[in-house]
Amino acid sequence: MAIAASELPVELREVVLKNKPDSMLQISPKATVPVLQLADSVLEESLDIMQWALAQSDPLQLGLSDDELITINDNEFKHWLDRYKYADRYPEMTAEEYRSRACEFLMSLEQQLEQHTFLTGEKMSFTDLAIFPFIRQFAYVDIQWFNNSKYHKLVQWLNLMLEHELFTSVMSKYDAWQEDTVGVQFPEMDNTSE
Numbered sequence: 001m002a003i004a005a006s007e008l009p010v011e012l013r014e015v016v017l018k019n020k021p022d023s024m025l026q027i028s029p030k031a032t033v034p035v036l037q038l039a040d041s042v043l044e045e046s047l048d049i050m051q052w053a054l055a056q057s058d059p060l061q062l063g064l065s066d067d068e069l070i071t072i073n074d075n076e077f078k079h080w081l082d083r084y085k086y087a088d089r090y091p092e093m094t095a096e097e098y099r100s101r102a103c104e105f106l107m108s109l110e111q112q113l114e115q116h117t118f119l120t121g122e123k124m125s126f127t128d129l130a131i132f133p134f135i136r137q138f139a140y141v142d143i144q145w146f147n148n149s150k151y152h153k154l155v156q157w158l159n160l161m162l163e164h165e166l167f168t169s170v171m172s173k174y175d176a177w178q179e180d181t182v183g184v185q186f187p188e189m190d191n192t193s194e
Contacts, residue, residue, distance in 0.1 A: 001129050002050035004170050004187040006057040010036070012186040013177035021179050047074070047130060054126060060166075065126040069112070069119060073131050077105040081138050095141075102138060106151050109135070113153035117160070124164070132161045 003010055015021060020031055027042050028035045036043040036052070043049045051064055058064075080102035087095035109131070112119050119127045135158055139146040147155055161167055169187065177183050 001132075001166050001170055002053045002062070002126075005060050005062055005129070005166055006053040007059060007187065008053055008057055010186050011183040012174065013183040014174035016176045019176075021177065023179060046133075050126065050130060060124070062124065062126045062129065065120075065130070067120065067127045067130075069108070069127055070130045072105060072108070073134055077102060078134060080105075081134055085137060085141050099141075099145075103151075106135075106138075106149075106154055109157075110151045110154050113157050118157065124161075124166075128157075128161065132158075132167075136162070 013021075013024075015024060015033065017033065024035060025031055027037050028044050030044050032044065034044075034046055034049055036049045038052075043052055047070070054062055054064055080098055083090045083093070084095055084098035084102055087093075087098055090098070109119065116122050118124050119131065135154065139155075139158055146158075149155070174184055
């Protein structure tokens with residue numbers, strides 16, 4: 001979403017993680033996605049890619065952030081989210097217990113959203129883009145539970161993000177990229193509205 005928002009052209013190479021291309025492994029031994037190869041470096045973390053893109057161009061004025069919410073999301077919430085999503089791999093606790101631990105962060109987001117429409121104000125920001133994918137994953141573990149939870153403002157925010165043109169524009173399905181071929185030119189959207 002940050003690359004689409006930046007309107008910077010990149011070549012998108014959709015990879016199948018069960019069959020990682022050699023060229024990907026050569027530039028990124030970590031072998032995870034996303035990976036962004038620049039002329040002089042390789043970025044292997046989503047947050048780094050977001051910061052790079054929006055530092056180059058930010059027509060929607062999303063801003064850059066090292067927001068405490070992002071730090072908590074990445075260092076604490078993600079831990080509980082992974083265990084909630086894959087509770088069968090972590091039998092030390094039940095899925096409900098993992099969900100309960102994750103809900104501590106959801107409450108802090110709910111409190112933010114009681115003050116304004118988005119996490120840091122009345123317009124979408126870098127913080128919203130950084131946290132949204134994790135809340136989306138959490139919600140879809142048990143969407144009925146999430147939609148009926150006490151986190152009413154967070155449910156509204158998630159739906160607002162899911163319906164946003166920026167999100168819907170990047171959710172196209174792409175064919176798996178093959179070695180020695182050109183990827184898809186991305187983004188292919190008009191960022192004139194917010």
